[in-house]
Amino acid sequence: MLEYEKNLTTNRRIELFNGLMKEKISKEFYDWLIENGFFTQAASTKYHGAFEGGLFDHSYEVTQVLLDMTQRLNLQWTRPESPYIIGMFHDLCKIDNYITIVDEPGEIMMGTGDVKGKEIHFEYNQDCILTGHADKSIMLLSQFVNLTEEEMLCIRFHMGAYEGQDQWDNYDKAIRKYETVLFTHTADMYTSKVKGV
Ligand SMILES: [Fe+2]
Numbered sequence: 001m002l003e004y005e006k007n008l009t010t011n012r013r014i015e016l017f018n019g020l021m022k023e024k025i026s027k028e029f030y031d032w033l034i035e036n037g038f039f040t041q042a043a044s045t046k047y048h049g050a051f052e053g054g055l056f057d058h059s060y061e062v063t064q065v066l067l068d069m070t071q072r073l074n075l076q077w078t079r080p081e082s083p084y085i086i087g088m089f090h091d092l093c094k095i096d097n098y099i100t101i102v103d104e105p106g107e108i109m110m111g112t113g114d115v116k117g118k119e120i121h122f123e124y125n126q127d128c129i130l131t132g133h134a135d136k137s138i139m140l141l142s143q144f145v146n147l148t149e150e151e152m153l154c155i156r157f158h159m160g161a162y163e164g165q166d167q168w169d170n171y172d173k174a175i176r177k178y179e180t181v182l183f184t185h186t187a188d189m190y191t192s193k194v195k196g197v
């Protein structure tokens, strides 16, 4: 459970995504994800997933943890695709949050297409129109997926108590309504803090 596949190529990420998600989302949403860099975006500038593809790797692993918890704890969701939608897209807000700065372009290895010695880092994108975290994920996702209330609340409170003291009471109410809100936060924490992505 602790191990995850590291150093994936973009093609491998898309392949993993298709295996898990293709039947569950529209072609329009899929194309949007590709066009907007969901498979190459980082998950942060310097914390977990601060590498090319980090956003996908984090989201994929959260989905796996949620599915595992669903099975072990016999979690009941409003609809079966919920853990997939929540895990994969709870951090969709990050899709345009960072820009990649190439410090050292590296060298393309003849015949393989691999690049050696490439060095990059990430900075905040100053051109973002929408800001915010969980709310922004819900807004972006709502363009393509008709979210259930449970999915909306799981994404809204995936930061748990880190969301800030003014939200503690709402977080509490959300957990009482759907226990999956608590497990979504746990899956997110387990993935970033224990699995390290
Ligand atoms: Fe998040």
Ligand SMILES: [Fe+2]
Binding pocket: 058, 062, 090, 091, 188
């Ligand atoms: Fe997350």
